[in-house]
Amino acid sequence: MNDTQDxxxxxxxSLTQLAFSPDGFVRRLSEDYVRKLHVINLGLGGYNSEWAIPVFEQYLPKREVQQYLPKMQLLVIWFGANDAIVPQPEYVHSVSASALASNLRRLVNMVKSVESPYYSPWTRVILMTPPPVNTYQRAEDLQSWGLGLDRNFDKTKRYAEVVKDVGIVDAIPVADIWTNLWEASGKDEHTLSKFLTDGLHLNADGYTIVYNELMNVITDKYPEILPDSLNTVFPIWNQLGISIDPLALLQKRDVFAA
Amino acid sequence: MNDTQDxxxxxxxSLTQLAFSPDGFVRRLSEDYVRKLHVINLGLGGYNSEWAIPVFEQYLPKREVQQYLPKMQLLVIWFGANDAIVPQPEYVHSVSASALASNLRRLVNMVKSVESPYYSPWTRVILMTPPPVNTYQRAEDLQSWGLGLDRNFDKTKRYAEVVKDVGIVDAIPVADIWTNLWEASGKDEHTLSKFLTDGLHLNADGYTIVYNELMNVITDKYPEILPDSLNTVFPIWNQLGISIDPLALLQKRDVFAA
Structure with missing residues (x-):
């Protein structure tokens, strides 16, 4: 598809990749923005912020071809859950807290920096913090696969703080998923099982908190891109059905036009 | 997004537009094809096949820019439900059976004809027949809005046959939604309410039939594009986690490569 719809x-x-599920936040965004903005799921199960860099470089259009392509009006970046894994000899998964911060800055700067070959000044950015881990639930799940516990509560909490710090220092809005889930669980690690399937991934209620927090941040920081603020690219049918020349009305519109 | 993922x-x-719902067929395809192919919902509530033509012309990339854009590997065209409306003075909705056939051919030829500015020889096409109408349910729903019945059973059935005929004559695979829903209802118009919300639109069970029939046609006619036939564009994490140089593996792959 071309540049007709942004x-x-x-x-x-994986928290993003799995979110086309019936209650997933990407599914809900897709429904909210249908006919207004395409919603593109670049979720990469098991990836950390370091592996995301070469992938995102390949997905982003370079300046010279951006004119032919949908404009990225909003970019949501959600890493940290895998970066925070406890280093294990058989996997090279884990990323240090300082590397998470610099990787997030690199991802943001790909679109925000005027020096970037992918510079995209129209792109709004939101960072999301990883969810808290329920290590009781996670250990039980991994044990059923013959594996030991691979994460700990405090490290994931620290990585969530790293994401928040990047947002504060670089003035990028943050959807604080960690804190919202933690408070919804009454600040009790055991109770997090209300929102997690396996101690790490989100169930329907967990995704509802993600969706609500993300929409809160959009409402607060980028209200012009709320679904109700946007036109459909093409007119609603009943504007056509009463026209004597409906075909004349079937021209692409600016979704942001008042 | 650029040409990295097709x-x-x-x-x-509307049957397509509404299908990002939890049980909708577009939602299910989005989940099936995540990391393999983007699934783009060009559903236009209330539109008929005639209004779709100028819209689709604006969404399709012209030959000279196709190289920068995701390739459309599969196009599913689903019209007829609004074309079959009974003509009413206040709306210019309805389209004749012969116009439906020629409009469908125009839509298909935009991508299939070598003379088209949008010629896209790699695009597989599937046509879908409109669902049968339950006029009892539809009349009741419209009455609650102070409106009279706007469709009839036999006309929608005839329009479904028009879609099938186009498929036969032009050798385009058809997902016969009409017949599948009709048979699932025991060939009884009243019983169609098991699959319809308002006599016209589909509920969860109705969309399940749509999804299953579409996947059956893909399995039968285009098995190479079944989700399980495709690679993810970027490798699965556990192929990276055990590598001494994961970054070297993070190159875009051909999803069709064996």
Whole structure:
């Protein structure tokens, strides 16, 4: 598809990849923005922020071809859950807290920096913090696969703080998923099982919190891109059905026009 | 997003637009094809096949820019439900059976004809027949809005046959939604309410039939594009996690490569 309809991009790990599920936040965004903005799921199960860099470079259009392509009106970046894995000899998954911060800055600067070959000044950016881990639930799940616990509560909490710090220092809005889930669980690690399937991934109620927090940040920071603020690219049928020349009305519109 | 990941396009009316719902067929395709093909919902509520023509012309990339854009690997065209409306003075909705056939051919030829400015020889096409109408349910729903019945059973059935005929004459695979829903209802118009919300639109069970029939046609006619036949564009994490140089593996792959 060409530049007729712009897009929202969700870049993240399995928490994003799995979110086309019936209650997933990418599914809900897709429904909210239908006929307004394409919603693109760039979720990469098991990836950390380091592996995301070469992938995102390949997905982003370079300046010289941007004119032919949907404009990325909103970019949501959600890493940290895999970066925070506890280093294990058989996997090279884990990323240090300082590397998470610099990787997030690199991802953001790909679109924000005027020096970037992918510079995209119209792109709004939101960072999301990883969810808290329920290590009791996670250990039980991994044990059923013959594996040991691979994460700990405090490290994931620290990585969530790293994401928030990047947002504060670089003035990028943050959807604080960690804090929202933690507070919804009454600040009790055991109770997090209300929102997690396996101690790490989100169930329907967990995704509802993600969706609500993301929409809150959009409402607060980028209200012009709320679904109700946008036109459909093409007119609603009943504007056509009463026209004597409906074909004349079937021209692409600016979704942001008042 | 650029040409790194190709796409599937669903072009249709409200039956497509609404199908990002939890049980909708576009939602299910989005989940099936995540990381393999973007699934693009071009559903236009209330539109008929005539209004779709100028819209689709604006969404399709012309030959000279196709190299920069996702390739449309599959196009599903689903019209007829609004074309079959009974003509009414206040709306210019309805389209004749012969115009439906020629409009469908025009839509298909935009991508299939070597003379088209949008010629796209790699695009597989599937036509879908409109669902049968339950006029009892539809009349009741419209009455609650103070409106009279706007469709009849036999006309929609005839329009479904028009779609099938186009498929036979032009050798385009058809997902016969009409017949599948009709048989699932025991060939009883009243019983169609098991699959319809308002006599016209589909509920969860109705969309399940749509999804299953579409996947059956893909399995039968285009098995190479079944989700399980395709690679993810970027490798699965556990192929990276055990590598001494994961970044070297993070190159875009051909989803069709064996």
């Amino acid at each position: 897009c929202i991009v969700l870049l993240g790990d | 796409c599937i396009v669903l072009l249709g009316d």
